[in-house]
Amino acid sequence: xxxxxxxxxxxxxxxxxxxxxxxxxxxxxxxxxxxEIYGLLGPNGAGKTTTIKIIVGILKPNEGEVRVxxxxxxxxxxxxxxxxxxVPEEITLYxxxxxxxxxxFIASVRGLDENYFSWVDTLARSFEVDQYYETPIAxxxxxxxxxxxxxxxxxxxxxxLVLDEPIKGLDAKSxxxxxxxxxxxxxxxxxxxxxxxxxxIAESICTRIGIIHHGKILAEGTxxxxxxxxxxxxxxxxxxxxxxxxxEREEISHVVEELRRVLG
Amino acid sequence: xxLRKLWSxxxxxxxxxxxxxxxxxxxxxxxDPEALKKALRGSxxxxxxxxxxxxxxxxxxxxxxxxxxxxxxxxxxVAQYYASVILGSMVLMDAFLVILLGLIQSSIIxxxxxxxxxxxxxxxxxxxxxxxxxxxxxVFDIFIVSVTIVSSILAQIAFRNIFLTFLVFLIQSLVFIxxxxxxxxxxxxxxxxxxxxxxxxxxxxxxxxxxxAYVFALSMVYVLPSLTMSKISxxxxxxxxxxxxxxxxxxxxxxxxxxxxxxxxxxxxxxxxPTTGTLFLIxxxxxxxxxxxxxFKKFKIEIPISAVERKVKKVREFKLKGKxxxxxxxxxxxLIRNVxxxxxxxxxxxxxxxxxxxxxxxxxxxxxxxxxxxxxASLYIxxxxxxxxxxxxxxxxxxxxxxxxxxxxxxxALILTISYLAYAIMIVAFVLITGxxxxxxxxxxxxxxxxxxxxYVILAKVLNDAITEEKGAYSIINTLGFWAYALLVMLxxxxxxxxxxxxxxxxxxxxxxxxxxxxxxxxxxxxTVKLKKxxxx
Numbered sequence: 001x002x003x004x005x006x007x008x009x010x011x012x013x014x015x016x017x018x019x020x021x022x023x024x025x026x027x028x029x030x031x032x033x034x035x036e037i038y039g040l041l042g043p044n045g046a047g048k049t050t051t052i053k054i055i056v057g058i059l060k061p062n063e064g065e066v067r068v069x070x071x072x073x074x075x076x077x078x079x080x081x082x083x084x085x086x087v088p089e090e091i092t093l094y095x096x097x098x099x100x101x102x103x104x105f106i107a108s109v110r111g112l113d114e115n116y117f118s119w120v121d122t123l124a125r126s127f128e129v130d131q132y133y134e135t136p137i138a139x140x141x142x143x144x145x146x147x148x149x150x151x152x153x154x155x156x157x158x159x160x161l162v163l164d165e166p167i168k169g170l171d172a173k174s175x176x177x178x179x180x181x182x183x184x185x186x187x188x189x190x191x192x193x194x195x196x197x198x199x200x201i202a203e204s205i206c207t208r209i210g211i212i213h214h215g216k217i218l219a220e221g222t223x224x225x226x227x228x229x230x231x232x233x234x235x236x237x238x239x240x241x242x243x244x245x246x247x248e249r250e251e252i253s254h255v256v257e258e259l260r261r262v263l264g
Numbered sequence: 265x266x267l268r269k270l271w272s273x274x275x276x277x278x279x280x281x282x283x284x285x286x287x288x289x290x291x292x293x294x295x296d297p298e299a300l301k302k303a304l305r306g307s308x309x310x311x312x313x314x315x316x317x318x319x320x321x322x323x324x325x326x327x328x329x330x331x332x333x334x335x336x337x338x339x340x341x342v343a344q345y346y347a348s349v350i351l352g353s354m355v356l357m358d359a360f361l362v363i364l365l366g367l368i369q370s371s372i373i374x375x376x377x378x379x380x381x382x383x384x385x386x387x388x389x390x391x392x393x394x395x396x397x398x399x400x401x402x403v404f405d406i407f408i409v410s411v412t413i414v415s416s417i418l419a420q421i422a423f424r425n426i427f428l429t430f431l432v433f434l435i436q437s438l439v440f441i442x443x444x445x446x447x448x449x450x451x452x453x454x455x456x457x458x459x460x461x462x463x464x465x466x467x468x469x470x471x472x473x474x475x476x477a478y479v480f481a482l483s484m485v486y487v488l489p490s491l492t493m494s495k496i497s498x499x500x501x502x503x504x505x506x507x508x509x510x511x512x513x514x515x516x517x518x519x520x521x522x523x524x525x526x527x528x529x530x531x532x533x534x535x536x537x538p539t540t541g542t543l544f545l546i547x548x549x550x551x552x553x554x555x556x557x558x559x560f561k562k563f564k565i566e567i568p569i570s571a572v573e574r575k576v577k578k579v580r581e582f583k584l585k586g587k588x589x590x591x592x593x594x595x596x597x598x599l600i601r602n603v604x605x606x607x608x609x610x611x612x613x614x615x616x617x618x619x620x621x622x623x624x625x626x627x628x629x630x631x632x633x634x635x636x637x638x639x640x641a642s643l644y645i646x647x648x649x650x651x652x653x654x655x656x657x658x659x660x661x662x663x664x665x666x667x668x669x670x671x672x673x674x675x676x677a678l679i680l681t682i683s684y685l686a687y688a689i690m691i692v693a694f695v696l697i698t699g700x701x702x703x704x705x706x707x708x709x710x711x712x713x714x715x716x717x718x719x720y721v722i723l724a725k726v727l728n729d730a731i732t733e734e735k736g737a738y739s740i741i742n743t744l745g746f747w748a749y750a751l752l753v754m755l756x757x758x759x760x761x762x763x764x765x766x767x768x769x770x771x772x773x774x775x776x777x778x779x780x781x782x783x784x785x786x787x788x789x790x791x792t793v794k795l796k797k798x799x800x801x
Contacts, residue, residue, distance in 0.1 A: 057800075058663050059734060077800050078666040086664045093661065094594065096601035104582050108590030109665050117582060136601075 007034045009160055009191045010055060015064035017050050017215075024050045025061070026215040032160075032193050035186055039206030040195040041242060047215040048195040049089050052164050055193065056086045068160065082110070085153035089164040089195070091145045095138035099129055099148055102137060103155070110156045123151045126177055143169045150178060161185060161192045167201060179205055199239040209238075213246045265391050273382070274398035275309075280378060281399060283307040285368045289604055302742065313406045319361065320410035327354040328418040330493070344526040345505050345513045346496050352512070352519030353489030355436055358411050359443040360485040362404055366444075368604070369403045370451035374563075389564070397560035400444075408440050431525040435518050438549040445552035448559050450478060454603050468600055476614065479607055483618050491622065514538060517545040591667065591675040598654055599679065605654050608647055608680070612640055612687030620694065644684050645754045648719040649746075651676040652726040652737040659730060659737065662801065669798040673727060677720040684715050703765055703775050710782045711761045717789035718757030722750055724796050731799040761785055 010032035017025040025047045032038040040048050053059040055066050057073030057080055066073055073080040094102060103120060124130040127147040132140060137148060146169045153161065161182070167175050182192055182205060196202050202209060203223060210220045219229055223238055230244040243249040286307035305311065331350050372378060379392055387395075412433060419432035453474070492512060499506050513523045514537050524538035585593060600606050607614070655662065662672065688708040695705040729740045740746055761782050768778035 053660075056664055058660050074800075077663070078668065081664060081666045084664075088660070088664070094598060096598055097594070101597065104584070105590050105594050106665070107582060108585045109587050109667060111587065111666075112584065114584075120582075 011067045013065045015061045030210045036207035037192040039202040039209040042212035046212045084160050085158040086162045087153045087166040091149045093137045100133035106152045164195045203238040274395045277399045278402040281372045284372045316407045320407045324415040348513040348523035349492050351522040353492050355439045355518050357489045359439045362443040366403045370447050371454035374452050374455035393563040435521045441549045441552045517541040588671045595675050616690045642754050648722050649726050649741045669801045673723045680719050681716040713786040714757045714789045717793045720793050728799045
């Protein structure tokens with residue numbers, strides 16, 4: 001049993017997950033503290049989404065344990081989901097409901113009262129989705145669907161946000177608003193687990209970063225700590241540090257060379 | 265671009281149409297790799313066309329075997345009626361299959377998203393509309409060609425008359441044109457619904473009327489030929505042609521066209537009505553050809569502007585509900601707005617209406633209608649997994665919300681039970697009005713907890729397997745083990761009460777004993793629901 005320290009909100013310990021014979025996670029461990037934005041950084045297929053799905057209770061690990069404010073997502077999923085606001089990577093909303101009906105459904109299931117209405121309304125206006133209240137979600141653009149998913153995750157003011165590539169598909173204005181919202185969430189004592197493969201975003205918003213590759217956490221720390229780990233002069237960008245840690249830098253130069261040769 | 269080149273491009277479009285229609289019909293979770301593999305196999309053009317080809321060959325063979333069996337030893341004048349009706353039934357049944365098998369695929373053909381990859385290529389709008397038309401033909405090609413050839417060959421073997429063979433070929437082709445024409449407006453409408461579901465009450469009401477009319481029309485295309493076969497059998501036993509068969513053969517296309525053919529060769533009293541009916545069929549088919557080509561000439565790749573309505577509504581108007589009611593409300597909306605699944609809501613009352621019409625026309629006896637309730641209850645058992653399938657790709661989403669598994673299942677089981685209850689109430693009203701009250705008729709209502717429990721248990725099985733095995737509903741439902749389980753549920757929850765009543769009836773026990781036994785069974789059924797363990801969502 002993992003003991004939760006005062007400031008630990010999510011504790012992930014030795015997660016192992018198989019899909020058939022494929023080992024998607026190979027002993028993933030990390031902790032997210034209160035008031036921080038923890039970035040889970042990794043290339044496509046590294047195991048970010050699998051880790052997040054285990055944390056929110058959609059998948060069960062073959063080994064290992066997760067605790068969210070002391071609760072197990074596998075044993076007590078309903079409580080964990082009340083504590084978490086989750087934006088999935090693949091947006092699957094009820095497409096035949098209108099935006100309004102969808103918010104109404106989420107608010108009802110989450111047991112919200114009238115006190116939350118102005119918050120939901122403000123969120124909808126901030127992301128400019130209030131004009132689509134009567135529109136079925138199926139008719140929205142991908143970016144607007146993403147906004148609806150974000151509002152649904154923030155609606156109940158959860159202490160923890162679990163965000164899987166949340167900025168993908170957002171326009172510049174909405175992305176900026178969303179980053180500000182994340183900052184406000186942290187200032188109010190909330191915590192965020194943030195997954196991305198876009199280095200610039202991770203560099204600009206994350207307090208600490210865990211680099212995941214082939215189902216393992218390769219390195220963990222602040223951006224400064226990661227730069228020091230790669231043994232550079234401390235001036236490397238996060239992208240460079242990431243490529244060194246995942247041993248992908250050499251591979252890239254080979255690929256580029258091959259492309260130049262074939263292109264002529 | 266040359267037609268040959270466009271035909272070859274339409275092959276890729278058709279492949280996509282088949283895959284999309286499969287994914288849509290099965291509501292496959294695209295993040296379920298196993299389900300996707302099955303979908304790829306199931307939507308293989310070769311596999312699908314082979315299956316269509318087999319159906320297309322077997323059906324005319326079985327029909328002509330009936331012709332040989334029925335009319336071998338009957339005098340010619342009577343045989344003309346029977347042969348006309350059997351051939352007309354075959355043609356209508358083929359039309360029914362064309363509509364049924366082609367509708368969803370045709371609907372996807374009318375979805376602009378299918379052609380977006382083509383817009384990046386060097387193809388004109390006209391090229392794309394021709395590709396759409398050729399893809400539409402690909403939906404039906406093997407089936408229509410196989411049926412037409414096989415039935416023409418069989419007609420030649422059966423009648424040894426080239427005129428009659430040509431007639432079979434001609435009428436079959438005309439009816440296929442009509443069937444394809446019938447598919448188009450429905451497919452266009454369905455494609456719009458697939459793109460943007462209707463949400464306003466008025467639109468939903470219109471859609472219910474549309475569903476009802478469509479299901480009713482399609483059911484009649486199916487019921488009429490099935491019914492004529494049983495009527496012919498009765499007629500032969502009685503040794504006379506009933507007025508129903510005679511009217512079909514002389515007045516109703518396409519039956520009358522075959523009668524006209526026999527009349528012209530062998531001589532018959534009546535040819536004016538069949539000639540008029542056949543001319544009507546030919547004119548209608550020509551109109552069909554014109555309309556099919558016109559539809560594709562006007563075909564344009566554009567998403568309807570009305571899809572996105574911008575209208576601000578203040579959130580303070582939110583009507584908050586309890587968790588269970590919110591789930592129930594959501595499930596009803598998802599069901600009613602999904603073209604594939606919406607008929608589940610009306611299937612009981614719809615089937616009852618059709619059989620009632622048959623009863624009123626003297627085609628079915630009252631016992632058949634009453635006993636049908638047990639079949640219908642079983643049907644609900646086998647259809648209930650569709651409600652989890654409807655959730656399909658959203659199952660992961662609902663698992664991010666604080667929802668209890670029991671509420672999740674209860675809401676779906678309740679919807680189907682209410683749909684069944686509508687049927688049960690209709691049947692009870694029917695027996696009360698006709699004065700045929702008996703314990704078997706009352707069982708449809710008496711066993712309502714059994715119906716609910718059976719549906720609940722099946723849904724629980726799908727959900728438990730989906731969660732523990734981390735598979736989509738589609739992967740679970742498509743296993744032999746699951747269907748064996750469903751069969752056991754059907755025997756225990758729906759057949760057992762009938763078996764008990766039969767024992768009571770045969771053993772000469774009083775009816776109240778049957779009623780008490782049924783009530784005790786309801787208590788047992790309810791206990792199985794309460795005791796059923798559910799995996800956490």
